[in-house]
Amino acid sequence: KTKSVALRIRPLNDAEIEEGATTVAHKIDRQMVVLMDPCEDSDNVLRSNRSREKTYMFDVVFDYTATQEDVYVATTKNLIDGVIAGYNATVFAYGPTGAGKTYTMLGLDSEPGIYIQTLNDLFRAIEDSTEDLDCSVYMSYIEIYNEIIRDLLNPSSGYLELREDAKGEIRIAGITEFSTCNAKEIMALLTKGNKQRTQESTAANKTSSRSHAILQVTVKQKSRVKDINEEVRVGKLFMVDLAGTERASQTQNRGKRMKEGAHINRSLLALANCINALSEKGGKGAQFVNYRDSKLTRLLKDALGGNSRTVMITHISPASSNFEESRNTLVYADKAKNIRTKVKRNLMNVSYHLAQYTRIIADLRSEIDRLRAKIDQQSQEQQKGEKADIREIQAEVQQYSHGEMALLQEQILSAFREQMEIRRSLMELENCNMELHVDTSRHLLTISDWERDRARARQGRVKVTEEKTDREKEEEQESGPEEPQYVTAAREEIGPLLAEQRKTMELKRELEEKLMTMKLKSSKIEELLPKRISNREQRDILTLLCKVHELELEKTEIQSAVLCKEYVLRTKDFIIQRQEQQRMLCDDIIHQQKALIEDQGLCVPEELQELYSLYFSELNDGSVDQIVDLHTFFEMWLNVFEQVCAVKDSTPVCPTEAVSPDTLREIVSDTKSISVIAAKRRSHLVKETTSRVAGLALATGLKSSVSMDSLVSALADDSAEVKRNPPRHGGRSQSKQDLKTTESRRELPERHQHKKRSRSFEASKKV
């Protein structure tokens, strides 16, 4: 999930208690809050239909009982791994003045807030990391006060300017970046920085922050190899403590305070406008998102609508006296839930792989050059040798074989060179193919997301139009909600992406064939060596040369394996999401069918009843099986990884056996198998129950509900998509995993039978 909205309700403060305010914001459960209207009078009949009491749902809700750690763990902690892996993330605290934003972000010495807890965990995670990377962390802390940017870590630097670089990224020119890994030092820096922040006492908050404060943490990781492509991943984490929204009447601010308030409200209004426009994006009311209206929105552009995982922690006071502020805040936070961002790993990691390959190739090149020089040197020394020596005669005898030797040497080197070129092209193709796969999965996900929403919308409409005539209902069903532009665009892009994938696969196949031919050619040359070469030293050198080349090939294959792992992890997210969509559809269908049967008071045949029970037990069994499958898969990966690491650290014993491309291909296809099996299990049950319900309906003359039909058709579309993108098993021999998955596919009807039998037995025992 790339966007989440949390809500924190602070405790009533002394001033609120003194003025006799009551609590109007109540946390109902982990995700729900209710805001009661303090003006509501249960005896007032005129107002009774216009209740402003409203419930809101967020990803997580905290009330006065929540500790600083609770808030940090539920909102921010899980962003850290992403930042280290090269993703951007943003946490921002939003809400009216005095609602507790600074308390959540900075906190007190005794109760440190999100800044410190995040940085502590970040350093710990970097320290624990086993990757062979050099890591550095930079911090900058700024405030935006009255549309002016100031460096809180270096206040004497004056006003700073925002600049947009060639890639469209916003940067602050001249900002100070501190590099430190010491948590104590950071706390000192932040406390010092915060003292520089513009704070004033207002009627609403004694220490009201009059500016937006932004703490930016950049994690840079470089491979330890010195290379032009050495930079690997850059993950950025923004932690933003916004100035409070305020109403002049409420805060009783005048003069300078009022002007500040106007600036604060202007930038927050710009932020609210962006939130509005982004939440409408792609929908009917799609609007242009204007980030340029304030420095705050320009800076948060990526965090709001771009490449960032974003958490918004909304703050409200529970007091009746703050009802209006709280209501407005909740409405905006509710809108923010609809924003979808597209997170992309900062592409530096591609260079990381390239750097690795370049290193291998460069190492081998220099090794080959060295050997070549040695051969040349030897032959020169031989030529210079004493003429009268017996070796002179030998040299004459060997003249022919020496010339032949030079030819062989040339042939071997050119074969090596060609193989290296092919290997490099193959890797580039592999990279390109992965990007294409990930893009296709993203589009498929967008489409199925939308189709599920559409099915739900139809379902909602059916309820509303229950009183309408059949004709009206049909018309409304046919028209359906208009497909948003981003879904149409996703549909349009899938075709070319698949075509491109086919093209790269074809190219890859051709290159692989060529590589095989080249390998055969060089091994033939190698076979010739011992027969034709009489000079022992030269023969040894050439044999060594061939060994070096073999090692190069094996090493490069391992690097490809690591690249494949990267791809598996990236696609895993999509697979899980797709599976979840299918599961939800199936659950909806089965529940609606059950409701339909119960509404109509139908007598359900025992067989169908058994299917329902089976469904509910399968719900549990299915997930358990899936976890076992995933566990086996990851275990296998860990083994592979361990072997890869062992190979990296020492001379490989037999690395190709440790992780052959075949094994990897099987593993990749297995992740897909896992999702397909799970989907099949569910589809199988849904199909069976659906056909039985249809039979039942036919027998009793009952009409199936339109909403259910739409869900079934959505499921059919979804399954068709899975079929269109089937798992590739590469036509290889079955691995253990493959066998296991095939078995579980076969197993379903058998288990089904077994359960049926055992239940019938139970039933007959009861009778």
Ligand SMILES: Nc1ncnc2c1ncn2[C@@H]1O[C@H](COP(=O)(O)OP(=O)(O)OP(=O)(O)O)[C@@H](O)[C@H]1O
């Ligand atoms: N969850 C909480 N538990 C205890 N005290 C809190 C909590 N939240 C806020 N407070 C207290 O409420 C007061 C106001 O909080 P804070 O300064 O964080 O508000 P703010 O939203 O940052 O306000 P402004 O926008 O005006 O800067 C502070 O004294 C703070 O210690």
